[in-house]
Amino acid sequence: MTDVARAAGVSSATVSYVLSGKRPVADETRQAVEEAVRRLGFTLNPVARSLRTGRSTFVALIVPDIANPFYAHLAGALQDQLRAHGYHVVVSNTAARRETEEDLLREVVGQRFAGVVMTPFRLDRDAFKDLRRAGVPAVVSADVEFSDVDLVMPDSTAAVQRALALLAASGRRRVGVIAGPEDATGGDPRLERIKDAAAAAGLSIPKDLVVPGEHTRRAGVLGFERLMAARLRPDAVMCVNDVTAVGVMDGAEQAGVEIPADIAVIGHDDIDFASLVRPRLTTISYPARQVGRSAARLLLQQMDGRASCRVERVVADLVVRSST
Amino acid sequence: MTDVARAAGVSSATVSYVLSGKRPVADETRQAVEEAVRRLGFTLNPVARSLRTGRSTFVALIVPDIANPFYAHLAGALQDQLRAHGYHVVVSNTAARRETEEDLLREVVGQRFAGVVMTPFRLDRDAFKDLRRAGVPAVVSADVEFSDVDLVMPDSTAAVQRALALLAASGRRRVGVIAGPEDATGGDPRLERIKDAAAAAGLSIPKDLVVPGEHTRRAGVLGFERLMAARLRPDAVMCVNDVTAVGVMDGAEQAGVEIPADIAVIGHDDIDFASLVRPRLTTISYPARQVGRSAARLLLQQMDGRASCRVERVVADLVVRSST
DNA sequence: CTGAAAGCGCTAACAA
DNA sequence: TTGTTAGCGCTTTCAG
Numbered sequence: 001m002t003d004v005a006r007a008a009g010v011s012s013a014t015v016s017y018v019l020s021g022k023r024p025v026a027d028e029t030r031q032a033v034e035e036a037v038r039r040l041g042f043t044l045n046p047v048a049r050s051l052r053t054g055r056s057t058f059v060a061l062i063v064p065d066i067a068n069p070f071y072a073h074l075a076g077a078l079q080d081q082l083r084a085h086g087y088h089v090v091v092s093n094t095a096a097r098r099e100t101e102e103d104l105l106r107e108v109v110g111q112r113f114a115g116v117v118m119t120p121f122r123l124d125r126d127a128f129k130d131l132r133r134a135g136v137p138a139v140v141s142a143d144v145e146f147s148d149v150d151l152v153m154p155d156s157t158a159a160v161q162r163a164l165a166l167l168a169a170s171g172r173r174r175v176g177v178i179a180g181p182e183d184a185t186g187g188d189p190r191l192e193r194i195k196d197a198a199a200a201a202g203l204s205i206p207k208d209l210v211v212p213g214e215h216t217r218r219a220g221v222l223g224f225e226r227l228m229a230a231r232l233r234p235d236a237v238m239c240v241n242d243v244t245a246v247g248v249m250d251g252a253e254q255a256g257v258e259i260p261a262d263i264a265v266i267g268h269d270d271i272d273f274a275s276l277v278r279p280r281l282t283t284i285s286y287p288a289r290q291v292g293r294s295a296a297r298l299l300l301q302q303m304d305g306r307a308s309c310r311v312e313r314v315v316a317d318l319v320v321r322s323s324t
Numbered sequence: 325m326t327d328v329a330r331a332a333g334v335s336s337a338t339v340s341y342v343l344s345g346k347r348p349v350a351d352e353t354r355q356a357v358e359e360a361v362r363r364l365g366f367t368l369n370p371v372a373r374s375l376r377t378g379r380s381t382f383v384a385l386i387v388p389d390i391a392n393p394f395y396a397h398l399a400g401a402l403q404d405q406l407r408a409h410g411y412h413v414v415v416s417n418t419a420a421r422r423e424t425e426e427d428l429l430r431e432v433v434g435q436r437f438a439g440v441v442m443t444p445f446r447l448d449r450d451a452f453k454d455l456r457r458a459g460v461p462a463v464v465s466a467d468v469e470f471s472d473v474d475l476v477m478p479d480s481t482a483a484v485q486r487a488l489a490l491l492a493a494s495g496r497r498r499v500g501v502i503a504g505p506e507d508a509t510g511g512d513p514r515l516e517r518i519k520d521a522a523a524a525a526g527l528s529i530p531k532d533l534v535v536p537g538e539h540t541r542r543a544g545v546l547g548f549e550r551l552m553a554a555r556l557r558p559d560a561v562m563c564v565n566d567v568t569a570v571g572v573m574d575g576a577e578q579a580g581v582e583i584p585a586d587i588a589v590i591g592h593d594d595i596d597f598a599s600l601v602r603p604r605l606t607t608i609s610y611p612a613r614q615v616g617r618s619a620a621r622l623l624l625q626q627m628d629g630r631a632s633c634r635v636e637r638v639v640a641d642l643v644v645r646s647s648t
Numbered sequence: 649c650t651g652a653a654a655g656c657g658c659t660a661a662c663a664a
Numbered sequence: 665t666t667g668t669t670a671g672c673g674c675t676t677t678c679a680g
Contacts, residue, residue, distance in 0.1 A: 001657060011667045016659060026665060043434040047374045048657035051672050056371065057435075058382065058414070065400065072396040076389065079415055088414045088435070090382070091403055110367040111381075111412070217596075246600060272541075276570060278602030325673060335651045340675060350649060372673035375656050 001042070008036035019044060050112075059087050059299065060108045062118040064096040064215065068243060069271040070288045071119070074141070077292025078117060085300060087114060096181070096214060098122035109134050115303055117141065117295045121184050137302030139295045144186030150298040150309060152291050156268075156316035157193055159284045163266050163318050164197040166282075167236045170324060172264055176209035176234030178223035178244045190268065194238050209234050213244055220247015221254075228255055235263055236324075242267035242274050242283055249277055249323075264324040268316075280321035290314050325366070332360040343368060374436075383411050383623065384432045386442040388420040388539065392567060393595040394612045395443070398465070401616025402441060409624060411438060420505070420538060422446035433458050439627055441465065441619045445508050461626030463619045468510030474622040474633060476615050480592075480640035481517055483608045487590050487642050488521040490606075491560045494648060496588055500533035500558030502547035502568045514592065518562050533558050537568055544571015545578075552579055559587055560648075566591035566598050566607055573601055573647075588648040592640075604645035614638050 005012040010029060017023045018033040025033075036042070050056050059082055063071040079089045090113070094100040101123045108116045108131060115137035120127065126147045128138050138149040145151060167175060175198055179191040191210065198205045211226045213219030220239065224247070227234055239245035245267030252259050259265055259279055267274060270285035294312045301308065329336040334353060341347045342357040349357075360366070374380050383406055387395040403413045414437070418424040425447045432440045432455060439461035444451065450471045452462050462473040469475060491499060499522055503515040515534065522529045535550045537543025544563065548571070551558055563569035569591030576583050583589055583603055591598060594609035618636045625632065 012657085013659080013668075014666060017666090020659085022660085024665070029666080045375075045657050046435050047371060047380065048672090049659075050371045051369075051375050051656090051674090052658045052660085054672075058412070066390075066403070067393070067396045067400045069391070069393065069396070072391045072393070075415060076391045076417060079390070079417060083416065088382070088416075090412045091399060091415050092407065092412075093400060093403060111370050273597065273600060276597060276601050336674080337651060337653090337676080338649090341650090344675085346675090348649070353650080369673050372656090373675075375658090375672090376674045376676085378656075 001044075004033065004036045004040055004042050007040060008032040054112075056112050056114045057087050058090050058111070058113050060090050060092060060104070060111075060113045060116040060118075062092050062094060062101070062104050062108075062116060062120075064119060064121060065093050066091050068215075069273065070241065070243075070269050070286075073271075073288035074292040074295070077289035078296050081293055081296035082300075094121070096121040102127065105131060108136060115139075115299045117299060120146065121181070123185055125185060137299055139298045139302075141291055141295055142186075143189040144184075145311070146185075148309060150302065151311045152294045152298065153311065153313055154286050154316045155313035156190075156284055156286070157197075159316045159318045160190075160193045161197040161200060163238065163282075163284060164194070164201040164203055166318070166320065166324060167264060167266075168201040168203055170264065172236040173203065174209065174232060174234045174236070175203050175205050176227045176230075176237045177205060177211070178213050178220055178227075178237060178239045178248060179210055180212065180240050181214055182212045188240075190240055206230075206232070213240065215241055215244060217243050217247040217250070220244035220249075221251040222247075224248045224251030224255070228257070233263075237263060237265050239265065239267045242269045242271045242281060245281055245283065245323075246273055246277060249281075259323050266324060270319055274319070275321065279323045282321045282324040283319055284316050285319045286316045287314065325368075328357065328360045328364055328366050331364060332356040378436075380436050380438045381411050382414050382435070382437050384414050384416060384428070384435075384437045384440040384442075386416050386418060386425070386428050386432075386440060386444075388443060388445060389417050390415050392539075393597065394565065394567075394593050394610075397595070397612035398616040398619070401613035402620050405617055405620035406624075418445070420445040426451065429455060433460060439463075439623045441623060444470065445505070447509055449509060461623055463622045463626075465615055465619055467513040468508075469635070470509075472633060474626065475635045476618045476622065477635065477637055478610050478640045479637035480514075480608055480610070481521075483640045483642045484514075484517045485521040485524060487562065487606075487608060488518070488525040488527055490642070490644065490648060491588055491590075492525040492527055494588065496560040497527065498533065498556060498558045498560070499527050499529050500551045500554075500561045501529060501535070502537050502544055502561060502563045502572060503534055504536065504564050505538055506536045512564075514564055530554075530556070537564065539565055539568060541567050541571040541574070544568035544573075545575045546571075548572045548575030548579070552581070557587075561587060561589050563589065563591045566593045566595045566605060569605055569607065569647075570597055570601060573605075583647050590648060594643055598643070599645065603647045606645045606648040607643055608640050609643045610640045611638065 117139045128149045132148045141152045180188045211223040267283035270283045274281040274283045441463045452473045456472045465476045504512045535547045591607035594607045598605040
């Protein structure tokens with residue numbers, strides 16, 4: 001920048017002001033500076049700027065696994081939104097491991113990120129305290145509330161009720177659930193909603209038909225095997241997400257169990273997969289890109305100084321296909 | 325850091341050396357510093373360090389669409405590898421638009437990224453010249469060579485030959501291709517390999533059965549419609565990747581065309597989808613995570629100073645399932 | 649084994 | 665309308 005200043009015959013402050021437009025500059029001077037900038041191919045050094053202003057342009061996105069289509073779409077939408085505001089998205093995977101979650105969150109502070117969007121699984125509810133004390137904007141996308149952060153969560157009560165009502169109406173009686181991990185933060189709200197809706201629909205969910213899992217395809221396969229080993233087998237399965245539902249389908253195929261004849265399967269998220277598998281998966285749609293946009297909005301507001309602790313709900317809805 | 329120095333009764337230089345281990349420090353001094361660091365909860369400011377050293381810890385990953393499972397897996401693997409070396413991965417989508425590709429590449433230089441991994445589509449072959457002149461390590465993942473960068477590309481000649489031989493052996497005669505865009509940089513090597521292999525297998529690929537597309541699911545649907553409108557319909561389709569192959573399957577279903585009875589379909593990449601759709605997709609596997617690891621290796625070598633222009637090939641292989 | 653001090657490139661008072 | 669200057673927090677000579 002000193003070079004540009006010299007070349008244009010002005011001070012470096014003036015160059016800075018021309019570039020930022022933060023104070024009026026005489027046309028003539030501006031021209032000279034712009035000319036010099038062009039001639040020298042100068043670009044601002046964002047590192048120096050960050051050091052000076054204390055503001056970074058990097059936002060962390062911390063998710064269990066970016067290869068899960070739900071998070072990949074969320075990441076895409078977040079990136080689209082934030083890029084338009086000059087921010088960059090840094091992606092990290094936790095594999096849903098608590099230690100990794102903690103490490104990465106510490107890193108957000110250590111690296112002076114401008115903000116963070118996270119889907120925590122096993123983090124303490126007040127794990128964001130330090131972060132917020134350090135003044136780092138944060139948004140959580142989860143089914144569970146965490147202290148001191150903005151939240152994006154599904155509004156899925158009605159959809160789950162419709163799902164269970166559908167199962168009841170089609171003559172199903174015993175519903176199994178491939179749930180989330182037992183040690184997840186804040187329990188398992190999706191499971192609770194399912195239980196409530198089942199009760200309302202007059203369906204039973206026996207304890208031994210609720211099997212915990214890691215939100216993975218493999219968890220779906222294993223879960224299905226456990227369901228088949230139950231004293232009384234279920235005639236329907238609700239899955240914590242579509243990836244596990246696909247695992248359940250894998251398991252059913254291996255076991256020669258017919259969907260939906262022998263057993264109905266319902267997923268959650270409506271990722272691309274859902275309409276591709278056969279039978280097509282009935283699922284509770286939870287639009288990942290919209291979640292990403294909401295998270296971006298909340299985060300941008302915080303970064304702009306509105307220090308709120310708000311909750312934004314994204315409506316989930318039942319999509320009926322042929323697995324029920 | 326000054327605070328820590330004061331608290332420990334040493335100079336800030338000593339604090340720096342304790343933290344970096346770049347020169348021996350008396351045990352007593354070290355203890356005092358570490359104690360002070362702990363008490364004050366001090367962490368190094370990476371921005372200041374970057375400014376001083378001129379080295380950033382951010383690596384850009386520039387891909388058409390992170391929501392495409394291939395790139396999502398690539399991103400996951402890249403992130404895993406680079407994180408172990410203290411780097412962060414910044415993801416950006418180009419939507420395969422040339423202008424966006426150029427913008428993002430300029431930004432890599434402007435933002436002083438430590439390196440870049442990119443899948444370009446419409447970029448000039450020498451678009452990396454500026455970048456390399458600026459000394460930014462770069463790795464391209466593509467089927468095409470670009471000047472002045474390391475490359476990760478598929479070694480798929482044998483696999484494509486096997487694919488076409490398989491089609492010939494199962495009595496197919498007229499092969500259609502859903503190819504890449506016509507204005508892609510360096511033409512369409514996948515198409516060329518298919519043509520060569522078809523000739524070797526004694527199969528014809530009429531000009532009107534080669535339809536260009538954008539590597540998207542939609543391109544698969546549209547491409548299939550065009551193939552069905554041809555004078556003489558194909559009895560097999562090779563697709564530029566699995567996402568388009570899924571689009572072809574969508575199209576076939578809508579048109580009431582049976583796979584594989586009426587037409588065989590072969591994809592490329594072997595993403596998760598491939599084994600999930602029905603019929604299961606025969607495809608040329610190209611392991612995204614391995615591509616990510618290779619890219620990481622090449623990039624790390626460059627960032628360590630080995631200024632090579634190397635090509636690393638990842639072996640692709642035919643996976644035969646039920647769509648052929 | 650340790651300290652003093654320069655300086656990375658920028659921004660934002662403050663002064664003119 | 666413009667310039668001078670301090671300093672963001674760190675690393676790294678150079679000197680002791």
